[in-house]
Amino acid sequence: MNIFSKKILSNSLWMMVEKCVSIFGLIFVTSYVAKYLGPTNFGKIAFTATLFGFVQTLTWFGNQEILFKRVSRNPNSGLRYLFGTQNLRKILFLTCTVPILLGLYYYSDFLTLIFGIATALAAYFVTQDIYTIYNNAVLHSYINAIVNVIGLGVALIVRYLIVFLELDYVFLGIPIVLTALIPYLIKKYIFNRNQQLNSISLKTYRKYYLGAGSALVLSALAVTLYTQVTSLMLVALTSTRELGIYAVAVTLGMSWAFINTSIITSVLSRIYQEKNKYQSYMMVAKLNTVIILVSLGVVFILVVVGQWLVNIFYGNAYLEAYKLIVILGVATLCSGLGTISARFLIKEEGYSYISKKMMCVALSALPISYLMIYNFGLIGAAYSVLLIELLSLTLFNYFYKNGLLFKIHFFPFFKNSLKSQSLG
Incomplete structure (x- = not known):
């Protein structure tokens, strides 16, 4: 079965164009800013971005994939559902943001506070941007690509x-x-021009948002924690200087993850629609192969x-960032497969398993990051990310349904077993 229809392939390419322009533009100007600020002050930007990564996760309350799946199907x-939960996201965002800004006001310097306020505003528009999810789900990512490039272009010129x-x-x-802000406003304008649905706020949708999300929000927080814990540990055990260097390594070593994400997101809309279990297993296995080949090519370039x-x-x-880049590149390969x-577990509605699994990953991430950074510093930070991603991809996934994901990862050896399992 070919998992890439013309529409899916086109959608993937549009997503890649958007992210490719974003990343290259970001690298060019961020490097200029990084030189201007120096590692210590550049680390302050990375620190506030880390904090509001948690805010975005709490605001979405584990519903991003549920929203994506729902739009894909109907x-x-x-x-x-997207509009009916809009006000709820505003309340969740404010509830999470105010304590953080107060903490920065009382316990950090003025520059960190300013970056915190700016990041908070940006995070607000990201959490209210339901149009990105909708466009991706209906395979209209070209809209996201064009308007995001416009927004990025304006922001890069201002920064320069x-x-x-x-x-x-x-x-x-x-x-x-x-x-x-700019992409949000443009996407909102385009959507309102083509759609007649007005903003609604129904209790049933709010209850479902919190109910369905409650099984996933802990896992989403766990993902944010184990992906951001390295940054937090670096600040706690070293300084914002090391975080600044690490942020550069992440930019060069992991920013290409958009290639994997673009392919995965586009193909998933088809996998979510597939009702035959064995066919969906086969499609996931093929998608794994594509991601491995693409990732190995990028890692070679990084070397x-x-x-x-x-x-x-x-x-x-x-x-010092150079010695971290290849390690983080391999970690990105594992992250893509983990995504x-x-x-796939969301398609299977294995929400309870996801929640338990990600809590285990998060709990293991804390000692791993602490010990690696405490003993090996910056290089330990990179290896901790790789080890955590590898454990999340393999060990913590393989307990689901008697090793279903293990069998899919090694699909050629378990074809018959998976076919029998899909009939059970």
Whole structure:
């Protein structure tokens, strides 16, 4: 079975174009900003981004994939659900944001607070941007691609001018907000021009949002925790300087994950619609193969040109980032495969298993990150990410339904077993 129809392939390519432009633009200007700020102040931006990563997770309350699946299956029902829970997301966002900003006000310096406020505003528009989910689910990602590039272009120009004119560091909060605000406004305008559905707020949708999400929000928080725990540990055990260097390594070593995400998101809309279990197993196995091949190609490129990229874009102050890049590249390969497994479990409605699994991953991530960073510093941070992603992909997945994901990972050896299992 070919998992790539023309529409799916086109949608994947549009998503890749959007992210490719975003990442390359981000690398060029971020490197300029990183040189301007230095590792310590650049680490402050990374720190606030880490904090509001948790806020976004809590605001979505585990519902992003539920929303995506619902729109994929029934766009009209999905739209009502998206709009019916909009006000709830606003309440959740404010509830989470206010304590963080108060904490930054009392316990951090002025620059960190400014970056925190700017990141909070950007996070707000991201959590209210239901149009991205809708466009991806109905395979209209070209809209997201075009408007996101416009927003990024404006934000990058503003950021470049701030650095070029050597304005105060606090002005760098403006492009952080613009990156999310401009695409949100344009997508909202396009959607409202083509759709007649008005904003609604129904108790049934709010109850379902919290009820269905409650099984996934802990796992979503666990994902955020184990992916961000390294940043938090670096600040706690070292300083924002090390976090700044680590943030550069993550940008170069993991930012290409958009390639995997674009392919996975587009193919998933078809996998979610597949009713035959064995066919869905086969499609997931093929998708795994595609992600492995794509990822290995990128990792090879990082091995060859990684040091050159650090030297050209970031300079001597960030040279330590080079030794982390390839390790984080392999971790991104594992993360891509892990994303496929997680989305497959959502199709299977294995919400309870996801929640338990991700709590185990998060709990294991804390000691792993602490011990690796405490003993090995920056290089330990990179290896901790790789180890956590590998455990999440393999050990913690293989207890589901007598090793179903293990069998799918090694599909050629378990074809007959999976066919029998799909009939059971």
